[in-house]
Amino acid sequence: MVYTMKHLFISILTLIYMPIQAQHQIPEVIAQEVSTALTYFPQLKNTPIEFKFKKNIKKSTMQAQPTFGSLLKSKKNRSYVILISETVKISDTTFLTKDIPSPVLTGWIGHELGHIMDYRSRSNLNLIWFGFKYLFFDTHIIDAERAADTFAVQAGMSDYILKTKDFILNHSDIDADYKKRIVKYYLSPEEIMHLLEKKSKNDKDGIIKVTL
Numbered sequence: 001m002v003y004t005m006k007h008l009f010i011s012i013l014t015l016i017y018m019p020i021q022a023q024h025q026i027p028e029v030i031a032q033e034v035s036t037a038l039t040y041f042p043q044l045k046n047t048p049i050e051f052k053f054k055k056n057i058k059k060s061t062m063q064a065q066p067t068f069g070s071l072l073k074s075k076k077n078r079s080y081v082i083l084i085s086e087t088v089k090i091s092d093t094t095f096l097t098k099d100i101p102s103p104v105l106t107g108w109i110g111h112e113l114g115h116i117m118d119y120r121s122r123s124n125l126n127l128i129w130f131g132f133k134y135l136f137f138d139t140h141i142i143d144a145e146r147a148a149d150t151f152a153v154q155a156g157m158s159d160y161i162l163k164t165k166d167f168i169l170n171h172s173d174i175d176a177d178y179k180k181r182i183v184k185y186y187l188s189p190e191e192i193m194h195l196l197e198k199k200s201k202n203d204k205d206g207i208i209k210v211t212l
């Protein structure tokens with residue numbers, strides 16, 4: 001009897017979680033980090049996202065983008081892919097992304113989910129324009145990267161985001177040019193702390209932040 005109840009309970013749980021899990025395709029080696037990051041973004045539980053390893057990505061370690069075909073569909077049927085480079089750019093040794101410390105990787109994925117939060121409110125045309133500007137305008141890259149960081153911090157991932165930044169900026173093996181890029185385009189630890197202070201004040205005052 002007890003066994004049957006337990007079995008039934010597990011079956012119901014499986015039924016509840018199956019459709020949610022089906023939206024996200026995650027390679028086994030990073031499943032734990034992705035799942036942790038996703039818990040901070042309940043808004044994305046029904047958004048199709050594929051996490052995919054790639055040999056090399058130009059100038060970055062991870063890249064979130066809408067799938068090409070979904071730009072022809074309506075905004076709510078859009079799906080996304082997060083490309084993850086198999087290696088992190090370093091001067092002489094090979095550094096496998098899957099070997100990055102777990103909280104650092106979680107923060108990295110949180111930042112990418114921040115990009116998707118940013119994309120999902122945009123129209124298809126706006127997104128195409130957004131992609132175009134990202135390729136050609138430095139100031140636009142700064143805005144886009146800061147928006148992603150901001151979404152992740154607002155979602156409650158500041159500890160992870162700070163760990164990711166700390167890892168990149170204080171890791172002597174990582175390429176100096178890559179570090180410079182991080183400093184130029186992303187929120188600094190000080191800015192994240194400032195955001196957090198603002199967030200905790202708003203939470204205390206009962207203000208619900210709608211836009212970023």
Ligand SMILES: [Zn+2]
Pocket residue numbers: 111112115144145148
């Ligand atoms: Zn980014």
